[in-house]
Amino acid sequence: MARTMAEKVWEEHVVRRAEGEPDLLYIDLHLVHExxxxxxFEGLRLANRRLRRPDLTIATEDHNVPTxxxxxxxxxxxxRTQVETLRxxxxxxxxxxxxxxxxxxxxxxxxxxxxxxxxxxxxIVCGDSHTSTHGAFGALAFGIGTSQVEHVMATQTLPMTxxxxxxxxxxxxxxxxxxxxxxxxxxxxxxxxxxGQGYVIEYRGEAIRALSMEARMTICNMSIEAGARAGMIxxxxxxxxxxxxxPHAPKGELWDQAVEYWKTLVTDEDAVFDKEVFLDAxxxxxxxxxxxxxxxxxxxxxVVPDPASFEDPVERAAAEKALAYxxxxxxxxxxxxxxxxxxxxxxxNGRIEDLRAAAEVIKGRKVADHVRMLVVPGSQRVKEQxxxxxxDEIFKAAxxxxxxxxxxxxxxxxxxxxxxxxxxxxxxxxxxxxxxxKGGRTHLVSPLVAAATAVRGTLSSPADL
Amino acid sequence: xxxFTVHTGRAVPxxxxxxxxxxxxxxxxxxxxxxxxxEDGLFAAWRADPDFVLNKPEYAEGTVLIAGPDFGTGSSxxxxxxxxxxxxxxxxxxxxxxxxxxxxxxKGGLLTVVLPQPVIEKLWDMVEADPTTEVTVDLVxxxxxxxxxxxxxxxxxYTRWRLMEGLDDIDLTLRHTDAIAEYEKRRKPWLPVTQ
Numbered sequence: 001m002a003r004t005m006a007e008k009v010w011e012e013h014v015v016r017r018a019e020g021e022p023d024l025l026y027i028d029l030h031l032v033h034e035x036x037x038x039x040x041f042e043g044l045r046l047a048n049r050r051l052r053r054p055d056l057t058i059a060t061e062d063h064n065v066p067t068x069x070x071x072x073x074x075x076x077x078x079x080r081t082q083v084e085t086l087r088x089x090x091x092x093x094x095x096x097x098x099x100x101x102x103x104x105x106x107x108x109x110x111x112x113x114x115x116x117x118x119x120x121x122x123x124i125v126c127g128d129s130h131t132s133t134h135g136a137f138g139a140l141a142f143g144i145g146t147s148q149v150e151h152v153m154a155t156q157t158l159p160m161t162x163x164x165x166x167x168x169x170x171x172x173x174x175x176x177x178x179x180x181x182x183x184x185x186x187x188x189x190x191x192x193x194x195x196g197q198g199y200v201i202e203y204r205g206e207a208i209r210a211l212s213m214e215a216r217m218t219i220c221n222m223s224i225e226a227g228a229r230a231g232m233i234x235x236x237x238x239x240x241x242x243x244x245x246x247p248h249a250p251k252g253e254l255w256d257q258a259v260e261y262w263k264t265l266v267t268d269e270d271a272v273f274d275k276e277v278f279l280d281a282x283x284x285x286x287x288x289x290x291x292x293x294x295x296x297x298x299x300x301x302x303v304v305p306d307p308a309s310f311e312d313p314v315e316r317a318a319a320e321k322a323l324a325y326x327x328x329x330x331x332x333x334x335x336x337x338x339x340x341x342x343x344x345x346x347x348x349n350g351r352i353e354d355l356r357a358a359a360e361v362i363k364g365r366k367v368a369d370h371v372r373m374l375v376v377p378g379s380q381r382v383k384e385q386x387x388x389x390x391x392d393e394i395f396k397a398a399x400x401x402x403x404x405x406x407x408x409x410x411x412x413x414x415x416x417x418x419x420x421x422x423x424x425x426x427x428x429x430x431x432x433x434x435x436x437x438k439g440g441r442t443h444l445v446s447p448l449v450a451a452a453t454a455v456r457g458t459l460s461s462p463a464d465l
Numbered sequence: 466x467x468x469f470t471v472h473t474g475r476a477v478p479x480x481x482x483x484x485x486x487x488x489x490x491x492x493x494x495x496x497x498x499x500x501x502x503x504e505d506g507l508f509a510a511w512r513a514d515p516d517f518v519l520n521k522p523e524y525a526e527g528t529v530l531i532a533g534p535d536f537g538t539g540s541s542x543x544x545x546x547x548x549x550x551x552x553x554x555x556x557x558x559x560x561x562x563x564x565x566x567x568x569x570x571x572k573g574g575l576l577t578v579v580l581p582q583p584v585i586e587k588l589w590d591m592v593e594a595d596p597t598t599e600v601t602v603d604l605v606x607x608x609x610x611x612x613x614x615x616x617x618x619x620x621x622x623y624t625r626w627r628l629m630e631g632l633d634d635i636d637l638t639l640r641h642t643d644a645i646a647e648y649e650k651r652r653k654p655w656l657p658v659t660q
Contacts, residue, residue, distance in 0.1 A: 015648040016641050021623050024641060026648050028656055036542065038498035047635070052645075055658040064496065078496040085498045096660045117657050129541040129565055145543035145569035147634070155638045157645055161621070193483060194535045194561055227538065229564050250655035258655040293483045293538070314482045314534060314582075321481070411540075413492040430539060432487040434510045 002268035004165045005234050006200040009140040009265065013123050015157055022159040028122040030152050031108045032059035032095065034086040035413070036127025040150035041089040052156045054094040058117065059086060061099050062107045064413050067376050067403035070100045079414065093153075106379020106405040109133040109347040113217065114381055116246025120235035120262040125152055130347045130429065132223040136216035137243070138235035138265045140200070143224065163229065164274040166199040167267075170207040172282035177462055179357070180215035181349060181427070181446035183207065183279070184222040185287040185297045191277060193295040196228030199275065202267060203233050207281035213242040214353040221348045222429050225294035234266045286461040288334055289431045289444040291322035296431075298334065300449065300461055306330035325433050326441050327421075334459050337443065341424040342373040342454040343436070344447055345403075346410040349427035350378030352385050354447040358427075359391040361451035361462045362398045368457030373400035374416060376408040400454065412437045425453040466574045468631035472555045473601040474528030476611070477518055478589040484532060485539035486566060490548040503544050504551035523596035531588050531600075532559040537566025546573045556602040558609065560585050571624055572634060576602055578609060578618045587614060604629060 003011070016024040030053075037059070044050070051057060064079045074080035083100075090097035098105040104115065109130055112118040120138035125131060129143035148158055168187055188195075201223050208216070216233050223231030240259055243249045250258040289297040290304050296319065298305065307319035307330065323330065328337070344350075344358050355377065367373045375395045377383035383405055386392055392402045409416040410428035412435065418424055420439025427450050431442040443459060452460040494506025511517045518524055530549065536559040537545060546569045549557065557575065560582040570577040580588075591612055592598045601610040604625060609616045627634070638645075 016644045024638065024644070026645070026652070028652075029659075035495050039500050039543075042498070042500075049635075055660050058659040063492075076496075082496050082498055117659065119655075119657065121653075122656065127541055127543075129539065131541075143541035143565055145541055145546070145565060145572065147543060147569065147572040151635050151638065154635050155642075155645060156649075157638060159634060159638065193538055194563075197535075197561065197564055224539075224565075227535075227563060248657040248659075250657075254655040258653070261653065293485065318482050411487075411492045413495065430485070430487065432485045432539060434491055435487050438491070438493075438510060 002271040004267040004271045004273060005138060005202055005265050006140060006163065006165055006232055009121055009123065010162065012121065022161045024157050025123060025160050026157055027125050027152050028056060029112070029117055029124045030057045031112055031124065031126035031131065032057060033062050033108050033128065034082050035063045036146050037089065037149055038082065038085045039146050040153055041093065043150040044153055049154045051093045051095065051153050056156060057095050059090050059095050059097040060105055060108050060111055061086060063407045063411065065100050065406040066414050067406050067408050067416060070404050103380050106382065107347045107350060107407055109221065110350060110378035110382065113137070114379060116243055116248035119243060120239060121265050125158065129224040130221050132229065132231050133217050133221040133347055135220040135223065135230050135232040136213060137239055138232055138262065140230055140232065142229040163200040164198050166196060166201045166228065166275040166277065167273040168201050168203050168277045168279065170203065170205040170279045170281050172207055172280050173210060174207060174281045174284060177448060178284050178286060179446045179448060180211055180218040182284050182287040183281065184219045185289065185294070185444060186284055187279060188222065188226045188294050189297040190279065191226055193225060193293050194227045196223060196226040199228045201226065201228045201231040203231060208233060209236065212353060213238060214351045217351070218348055222294065225429055235262045286446060286449050288449060288459055290326065290328060290334060291319060292325050292431055292433050293318070294429065294431060294444060296322055297444065300334050300459060302334060304328045304330050304332045304334065335464070337459045338457060339425045339443070339453060339459065340371060340422045341418060342371055342450050343409045343424055343426040343428065344374070344450050345376030345378065345408055346428035347378065348429040349447050350376060350382065352382050354427065355382065355386045355391050358447040358451040359394045361448055362400070362455060363394050365398055365455045365465070367399040367454045371454055371457050373454040374403060374409060375400050376403045377405050379405045409436050411435060425450050425459060466631045466633055469574055469576055469628045470605050471601065471603045472528065473599050474555065475526050475597065476529040476531050476588065476592045476600040477524045477527035478592050479518060479530055479532045480589060482533040483535045483538055486537060486542050486545040487539055489537065489545040490542065495542060495544050500547055501551060503548040507548040507552045528553055528555045529600045529602060530554050530557045531585060531592065532557055534559060534561045534582060536562050538563040541565045543569045543573065546570045546575050550575050558585060558588065571628065574628065574631070576604060576628065578602060580609060580616055580618055584616050
């Protein structure tokens with residue numbers, strides 16, 4: 001029977017199937033961080049259980065960590081306790097942990113691919129919704145809650161009911177200045193934040209095939225913002241080239257066997273998706289959000305929409321609330337929106353290609369006087385690579401702050417936050433009310449738009465400079 | 466896990482769509498290492514507003530939350546479920562829940578019930594007209610009842626059974642340790658290990 005890629009990976013991992021029960025799926029890799037794991041470790045301890053497979057588990061410190069003075073004790077005692085709890089748990093349960101200061105520390109979804117731990121055909125989970133990122137390699141990767149974290153720790157499996165499948169076909173090719181971030185923001189605006197609910201999305205088409213691995217990760221990362229738990233892209237030569245030679249990549253004969261298998265992880269030609277969506281890359285331009293959910297976005301060339309223009313009463317009410325929170329008036333050109341802060345980083349856009357893109361725009365220019373720009377590499381290795389290429393000097397010369405690796409202002413758990421009323425252009429993934437700090441206002445943008453916005457002080461694309 | 470069969474209580478109308486998990490509990494409240502004490506963070510930003518529904522005395526005793534569509538979008542934080550439970554909610558009704566939040570709630574014994582939006586609207590009207598209206602969420606009959614309204618809802622048999630018995634998934638899975646060990650013998654030889 002013809003199957004989609006997602007169905008093939010699912011079938012390969014069924015440990016047990018019984019009528020009227022969810023499938024029991026084997027989990028190949030479990031990523032752990034400090035925020036969603038303490039209660040799971042505590043649960044194991046109370047039940048006198050061990051980790052079934054510490055060798056399929058890896059931990060890092062990312063959500064909560066400061067991005068300055070990382071060799072000093074964490075100032076916030078509650079944050080410090082959470083990080084120290086992870087260290088104690090990792091040591092007690094035998095989990096490899098990359099802590100602050102370690103060269104392999106970084107955002108969990110940046111370090112997995114970087115280490116070569118993320119490979120096609122795997123099942124990957126983490127107590128973090130942006131686990132969908134790893135789907136860029138043709139892995140079935142999804143976020144889970146803490147109860148499931150504990151379940152995977154104890155059994156290396158999860159009971160799961162099958163997903164439906166959705167194809168997002170992106171045809172054509174991107175114009176210069178238009179990026180993966182613009183594709184995914186446009187997809188979310190098209191299908192809505194609930195559009196992917198219950199589905200695994202497969203991104204397909206020539207525009208997707210043309211993307212680098214890092215750009216593909218940006219797209220899969222935000223599948224969750226479209227309501228889908230997972231997003232996948234079929235592995236191809238771009239994928240194999242990216243993995244080859246990484247610390248945990250297969251070697252020698254096993255490499256050849258692996259590639260042989262990975263090549264089979266494509267959707268069969270006559271397979272049927274439960275739903276199909278089409279997007280023309282040629283028609284895309286830089287995209288930004290104006291509201292308080294990631295589906296409330298529009299091309300930068302347009303204006304803040306009038307809530308009255310929404311036919312659906314629920315959407316209309318949501319737009320009214322969003323504009324009130326964002327302090328925006330209908331009809332205002334998006335380019336006229338003035339920001340205080342620019343954030344470049346996160347599991348969406350904190351990789352080396354993102355930093356290169358932003359640096360190229362800002363090179364030889366200055367961050368506008370009223371703007372604070374924060375550049376936070378996704379991992380310590382990304383930071384080192386950027387420094388080796390001189391990107392740190394470019395950012396610093398422009399007046400930006402160059403920080404240590406972590407989730408930082410994406411979710412404002414550490415000291416990097418917006419103050420009430422402040423407005424950011426952010427390369428992260430969520431523009432929810434208060435996401436980057438209580439009362440803060442967020443516009444989601446690509447690294448190119450972020451850098452151009454830092455220079456002009458209002459939402460801008462490099463073409464405006 | 467506490468067993469869930471039938472719950473009857475007052476309800477709180479939350480007339481908002483796309484209530485994401487950052488609204489249910491902002492990230493700064495996620496730093497505890499326990500499963501309790503998260504009620505302080507529940508809807509923290511909105512509770513500063515005296516007009517917010519949870520601040521109204523007539524809804525203080527509510528145990529059933531009647532929410533708008535796309536409730537629980539965003540992050541996978543199970544703290545969102547714990548915050549609702551710690552506060553005293555037993556069930557949440559909405560026309561659409563985000564997947565991860567729904568999964569988390571049903572793992573933890575917070576019953577999330579999907580009802581058509583017009584039914585949600587009707588329930589909102591009823592509890593706004595009379596905040597003492599009692600809403601019954603009946604998992605045995607798979608029904609929501611309030612006043613003269615009787616509305617069936619769907620939930621798969623397996624999840625219903627697990628909730629009614631208060632069973633922990635881990636115990637259920639550990640009955641199949643042999644199947645897991647068998648599976649492990651046939652995993653691809655190149656799959657990575659972390660140590």
